Amino acid sequence: MSISLVRTCILYIVILAGMRLMGKRQISQLQTSELVVTLLISDIAAVPMQDTGQPLVSGLIPIVCLITLELFMSFFMMKSSRFRRLLCGSPVVIIENGQLRVKEMKALRITLEDLFEELRCKDVFSLSDVAFAIVETNGTLSIIKKPEKNPPTAAMMQLQNSDPLFEAVIIHDGSFSPFGLSFCGKDQAWAEAILRRKKACVQDVFLMTADPGGHYTLILKEDLS
Amino acid sequence: MKRLWAACLLTLGLLLSCWWGNQTAQQGASQMERALSSIEQAIETGDLSAATIQSEALTHQWATWHRVLCLFLSHTTLEQIDQNLAALPRYLQQEEAGLARATCARLRDQSENLRDSESILLENIL
Numbered sequence: 001m002s003i004s005l006v007r008t009c010i011l012y013i014v015i016l017a018g019m020r021l022m023g024k025r026q027i028s029q030l031q032t033s034e035l036v037v038t039l040l041i042s043d044i045a046a047v048p049m050q051d052t053g054q055p056l057v058s059g060l061i062p063i064v065c066l067i068t069l070e071l072f073m074s075f076f077m078m079k080s081s082r083f084r085r086l087l088c089g090s091p092v093v094i095i096e097n098g099q100l101r102v103k104e105m106k107a108l109r110i111t112l113e114d115l116f117e118e119l120r121c122k123d124v125f126s127l128s129d130v131a132f133a134i135v136e137t138n139g140t141l142s143i144i145k146k147p148e149k150n151p152p153t154a155a156m157m158q159l160q161n162s163d164p165l166f167e168a169v170i171i172h173d174g175s176f177s178p179f180g181l182s183f184c185g186k187d188q189a190w191a192e193a194i195l196r197r198k199k200a201c202v203q204d205v206f207l208m209t210a211d212p213g214g215h216y217t218l219i220l221k222e223d224l225s
Numbered sequence: 226m227k228r229l230w231a232a233c234l235l236t237l238g239l240l241l242s243c244w245w246g247n248q249t250a251q252q253g254a255s256q257m258e259r260a261l262s263s264i265e266q267a268i269e270t271g272d273l274s275a276a277t278i279q280s281e282a283l284t285h286q287w288a289t290w291h292r293v294l295c296l297f298l299s300h301t302t303l304e305q306i307d308q309n310l311a312a313l314p315r316y317l318q319q320e321e322a323g324l325a326r327a328t329c330a331r332l333r334d335q336s337e338n339l340r341d342s343e344s345i346l347l348e349n350i351l
Contacts, residue, residue: 021228022228023228053299053300054300055295055296055297055298055300057242061239061243064238064239065239067232067235068236068239071229071232072229072232075229075232
């Protein structure tokens with residue numbers, strides 16, 4: 001029992017480090033090779049975890065080998081578009097100017113039900129609204145609506161654009177977030193000055209957010225109770 | 226680029242550990258076969274006390290190899306060798322030459338399997 005416990009901890013750390021090493025690509029939309037690696041790693045890790053008669057290394061070697069191969073594959077895919085196409089395929093257009101491309105749909109084995117479900121998920125309710133629908137190499141469907149069916153943008157309406165303002169968390173549960181502070185261009189002194197005015201200290205703060213314009217939201221811990 | 230270097234280092238580590246595993250298994254099996262030949266020779270000449278001493282020495286030697294081999298070989302395989310090695314000196318002490326010879330043959334077969342288990346052979350790959 002204790003062997004399984006220790007092995008599980010070791011494998012957890014190794015897989016976590018491996019996924020971190022493979023990067024953010026691995027945990028977002030999966031390409032074919034990434035999907036294969038993720039499935040295999042989870043399967044291989046289970047064997048030495050449960051069967052203490054198998055050496056831990058017999059699980060670690062294939063896991064490290066898969067991580068290494070994936071790293072090399074992603075490097076070669078980055079260097080050669082031909083290699084990437086060979087491994088991941090190419091995006092396929094299945095709707096062009098509101099017209100279905102049945103041949104491509106058949107090749108991809110996408111049914112009309114699947115297609116319309118995807119369209120509804122992306123707030124498209126009529127085929128004629130679609131300029132292009134493209135099945136990406138990771139299997140997701142990208143939809144480009146016809147210009148006249150798109151909601152108007154500020155640029156189309158010739159409105160004066162102001163700087164985008166978005167809030168960042170600068171204090172969370174009594175501690176400053178350096179990332180949030182730099183993100184909204186403020187410093188600790190600015191936040192502390194506000195807190196002094198509110199007769200509070202950093203430890204009293206549950207959440208404080210701010211935007212580059214200096215607007216802020218402050219929630220104190222005492223407000224929660 | 227850092228990830229590529231990490232991949233290169235991992236590959237090197239993998240190749241080294243595979244080579245080390247292969248070498249250790251080969252060496253362990255070869256030494257065991259040599260020791261078994263010597264024991265069998267002693268049994269053939271009727272010197273069972275010398276064979277007993279040699280078999281006990283082999284058991285002690287095996288304990289050292291076991292600690293390394295269990296890092297990459299199935300524990301079940303190694304435990305079978307443990308059991309046979311534990312029985313061999315007892316058979317010799319009881320002057321059961323036939324059973325001792327049979328145990329030696331079994332151990333020889335197991336050590337051959339041990340040698341082959343880490344070799345890159347078509348049978349192992351397929």
